[in-house]
Amino acid sequence: MAKTKFLVSRYNAARDTKPYLQEFKLEIPQGATLLDCINLIKWTQDGTLTYRMSCRSAICGSCSMKVNGHARLACKTQAAEAVIDGAITIEPMGNSPLIRDLVVDLEPFFDSIDRVKPFLVPDDSKQWKRETLQSHDDYRKIEDASTCIMCASCWSDCNVLGVDPRFLGPAALAKAQRFVYDSRDNETRDRIEFLSRTTGMWDCTHCAECATRCPTDAKPLFRIKELRTAAMTYKITDNNGARHVLAFRESVGGFLPGVGGGGLLNENYVPIRSVGFFNLDGILSLIPVGIRMIIRGKNPPILPHIIDKIGEVRAMFRRFNDYRKEYRK
Amino acid sequence: MRKHDVVIVGAGLAGLRAALELAGKVDVAVVSKVYPSRSHSGAAQGGVAAAMANESDDSPELHMYDTVKGSDYLGDQDAIEIMTRDAPITITEMEHLGCVFSRDGEGRIAQREFGGHSKPRACYAADRTGHALLHTLYEQSFKYKKDITFYNEWYLLDLIYQDGSARGVVVMDMKTGDIEVIHAKAVLFGTGGYGRAYKITSNAFANTGDGIMATYRAGLPLEDMEFVQFHPTGLYQQGILMSEAARGEGGYLLNGNMERFMERYAKSRMELAPRDIVSRAEQTEINEGRGAGPKKDFIYVDLRHLGREKILEKLPQIRQLAIDFLGIDCIDHPIPIQPTAHYSMGGIPASKDCEVYRDEKGTIVKGFYAAGECSCISVHGANRLGTNSLLDATVFGRRAGKSILNYVVGAQHEPVNEAEVKRKARKRIDDLLYTPSTESANDIRNELKGTMTNHVGVYRTKDGLATAHKKLKELQGRFTKVRVEDKGKVFNTEIIEALELSNMLTYSELIIAGAEARTESRGAHARVDFPKRDDVNWMKHTMASADADGAIQLKYKPVVVTKHQPEERKY
Numbered sequence: 001m002a003k004t005k006f007l008v009s010r011y012n013a014a015r016d017t018k019p020y021l022q023e024f025k026l027e028i029p030q031g032a033t034l035l036d037c038i039n040l041i042k043w044t045q046d047g048t049l050t051y052r053m054s055c056r057s058a059i060c061g062s063c064s065m066k067v068n069g070h071a072r073l074a075c076k077t078q079a080a081e082a083v084i085d086g087a088i089t090i091e092p093m094g095n096s097p098l099i100r101d102l103v104v105d106l107e108p109f110f111d112s113i114d115r116v117k118p119f120l121v122p123d124d125s126k127q128w129k130r131e132t133l134q135s136h137d138d139y140r141k142i143e144d145a146s147t148c149i150m151c152a153s154c155w156s157d158c159n160v161l162g163v164d165p166r167f168l169g170p171a172a173l174a175k176a177q178r179f180v181y182d183s184r185d186n187e188t189r190d191r192i193e194f195l196s197r198t199t200g201m202w203d204c205t206h207c208a209e210c211a212t213r214c215p216t217d218a219k220p221l222f223r224i225k226e227l228r229t230a231a232m233t234y235k236i237t238d239n240n241g242a243r244h245v246l247a248f249r250e251s252v253g254g255f256l257p258g259v260g261g262g263g264l265l266n267e268n269y270v271p272i273r274s275v276g277f278f279n280l281d282g283i284l285s286l287i288p289v290g291i292r293m294i295i296r297g298k299n300p301p302i303l304p305h306i307i308d309k310i311g312e313v314r315a316m317f318r319r320f321n322d323y324r325k326e327y328r329k
Numbered sequence: 330m331r332k333h334d335v336v337i338v339g340a341g342l343a344g345l346r347a348a349l350e351l352a353g354k355v356d357v358a359v360v361s362k363v364y365p366s367r368s369h370s371g372a373a374q375g376g377v378a379a380a381m382a383n384e385s386d387d388s389p390e391l392h393m394y395d396t397v398k399g400s401d402y403l404g405d406q407d408a409i410e411i412m413t414r415d416a417p418i419t420i421t422e423m424e425h426l427g428c429v430f431s432r433d434g435e436g437r438i439a440q441r442e443f444g445g446h447s448k449p450r451a452c453y454a455a456d457r458t459g460h461a462l463l464h465t466l467y468e469q470s471f472k473y474k475k476d477i478t479f480y481n482e483w484y485l486l487d488l489i490y491q492d493g494s495a496r497g498v499v500v501m502d503m504k505t506g507d508i509e510v511i512h513a514k515a516v517l518f519g520t521g522g523y524g525r526a527y528k529i530t531s532n533a534f535a536n537t538g539d540g541i542m543a544t545y546r547a548g549l550p551l552e553d554m555e556f557v558q559f560h561p562t563g564l565y566q567q568g569i570l571m572s573e574a575a576r577g578e579g580g581y582l583l584n585g586n587m588e589r590f591m592e593r594y595a596k597s598r599m600e601l602a603p604r605d606i607v608s609r610a611e612q613t614e615i616n617e618g619r620g621a622g623p624k625k626d627f628i629y630v631d632l633r634h635l636g637r638e639k640i641l642e643k644l645p646q647i648r649q650l651a652i653d654f655l656g657i658d659c660i661d662h663p664i665p666i667q668p669t670a671h672y673s674m675g676g677i678p679a680s681k682d683c684e685v686y687r688d689e690k691g692t693i694v695k696g697f698y699a700a701g702e703c704s705c706i707s708v709h710g711a712n713r714l715g716t717n718s719l720l721d722a723t724v725f726g727r728r729a730g731k732s733i734l735n736y737v738v739g740a741q742h743e744p745v746n747e748a749e750v751k752r753k754a755r756k757r758i759d760d761l762l763y764t765p766s767t768e769s770a771n772d773i774r775n776e777l778k779g780t781m782t783n784h785v786g787v788y789r790t791k792d793g794l795a796t797a798h799k800k801l802k803e804l805q806g807r808f809t810k811v812r813v814e815d816k817g818k819v820f821n822t823e824i825i826e827a828l829e830l831s832n833m834l835t836y837s838e839l840i841i842a843g844a845e846a847r848t849e850s851r852g853a854h855a856r857v858d859f860p861k862r863d864d865v866n867w868m869k870h871t872m873a874s875a876d877a878d879g880a881i882q883l884k885y886k887p888v889v890v891t892k893h894q895p896e897e898r899k900y
Contacts, residue, residue: 012817012819013819014817014818014819031566031654031655033654042823043769043770043771043774044769044771046814047770047812047813047814047815047823048814048815048817048823050815050820050821050822051822052363053534054363054367054369054533054534054535055367055369055371055372055533055534055535056533056534056569057372057531057569057570057650058649058650058653059371059372059457059460059646060363060366060367060368060369060371060372060533061366061367062363062364062367076653078653078656099504099819099820100819100820103820106364110364113471114471114474117471118468118471119426119427119468119469119471119472120426120427120468122425122427128421128425129421130421130437131381131420131421131424131425131430131437131438132424132425133435133436133437134430134432134436135432135436136431136432136433136434136436138432139429139430139431139432142429143429143455146429146454146461146464147457147460148464149366149371149460150364150366150464178429179427182427184427217645
């Protein structure tokens, strides 16, 4: 079998001004994981190659790294399947300061977890001699989030964090979902209010990188959606993100005759409703954005236009409204 | 020099549970060579035992009897009684702290069958129970962040032990390479097991017995090191753990002829006999030519009859592991498995309150505690029952915390010669960095692991052990000339791996020495040439320490028997 090229990112602050790719050649043993291969390189070719690893069974979360541009657990990746044109490119995780080679500083990641009060706050008035009872259905609501192994793959590939490092990030929000939805937790409303602030659940742009990279069932994107559902259920909507959703529903869903409705998205209504009708500063802040859009020719038409399959959009919203009525019963 | 009241080494279940007990009451620090959530407690899958009696009638007394019998009567019964008695309250507390447990129809913690337990008493969170417990404690550590100082990615070099008392630890900050002393009134080790010395192992790369070896280097004894548990279902050639819950939920073991061979070895318990018995049965099938596959060298665990739904709900993790590592989906195919080195019954001898013993007479080291897999209290004796390890770590982590709190109030920081202890640690590292280097650490490590799996595994013989012992001496000699290319300070994992290898080379010899001396078969220690248990001569624990010349010295101490006299162990 031919040897595979491993292009591995190297960086040693004592010597290098910036990271560079070093080429190693290795014949991938039958059934070897990427971690097996990296270990072979370290142990037989270059002892200075530096990375984290421990359990090699996808539960400790140590060995996340970028494989061909995307974060993965090296121990969970079959090396042969990662080869592209005879090569595998291995780089450190993104959105994190580099320490050496494939080792990044994880403090910002773990600090993000800390920000969501990541522990159960039980109802102290209830004294349980035995375990707190929790139904199987309630357990299922938090099971997926509880499988998170804190590997930071989602953090690495999150597109929002690249733009705004203050964003809580996908792992912290998934952790937060685990408590917001825990039937035993006593601070649900406080948690949702905190998570509704800027940098919280509404700052996610649904790019789905986190759910794609997540090696477990935690899949942060879906947990973030559940958090938003909780925010609507608790009517915690006094923020741009929640108002944006409401504006969209009002406009497209047709709850505001004259402004939009019946499957029409009024792109002039949505931003103003999102910042709030009486938020003068907020509305004024839209003006520069609007001007830039006009300059680039991206301003929405004054009168809404009708898309081809408007009937399907209307049907979707009808179903949605029926479901909401049903759900409220 | 850094100063704390208490320093805990290891941030797994035992270490974190103890830290929680101490947080806010004394100044406590936790040192770990990995971030706490990476600790190997998280890899435990099937469950944690407690006589909650949710699924059927049960009692701590019955749990105690099962554990004593499972230990092949080498477990200390006073300690086992405490562990099984504290189990329900300890698990209830974990639930109150937020642990995400699977639930039964009444909303209580769900429980399942497990090997060697006569009742369904394994409380579980699908097949990731260790992960659920570890992350619960890690969550709590955020709650107490102001009260606990974490030294994440700091590596333990030495225990500071002098004149009968422990005074702190010498550690390396991996990010800077700096060697530092943490001075403390009390030291707790929760540093995990030593299964990494085997080729086929379920253990993490981190499980290199660092705490156990720091203890041994300080001149203190280690107990029952020859008892290494082989788990019956490690993924073929990988050793990765396929939870015993697979059998607890009804999975079958099949040989190459697709026979449920356990019928010949443990008719009443079948696949749910204790692990030592099942592993030996598998090895016998393989040795006698009834293994599966082209080389007839593996066994199948067959889950197909459980059905898709049950597998997805109760065993999702092991399904995924078999898919990722062997490309086999257990919904449609049986999984190839083999016995894998799994758990260290031996370790640092300690009392019911986790105080470390310095000799076979039971003299206590002042200010030194051990809990979890690195300790030998001894609640598992010659063979641990599945789900008793998470219990051991949680119960004794909790007890260690209480015990330390008791001690630290009124205790002083005893003097430490910082320059001297640092110099000693520095020298071990410099010896590796700056001596003639001709030997490959990788070769030494591979030869060690092969030797341990081939000669010190499920079955042992006089000749095999002698061969292994000779090989170990050779490897230890070669290690003095090992090559370490990385001379840098920042995150030098090559030097850490070399130190870990040195630990493995030392304790492997202790495993072999204990096994050579023990001329009987008991629990996980099975001598082909001495196939019977010998209660007349061997109802005793091995205590291994280094004599003045560094040679291994074996002494013994009696087993504590309270309620259950040894009897023939039948399942």
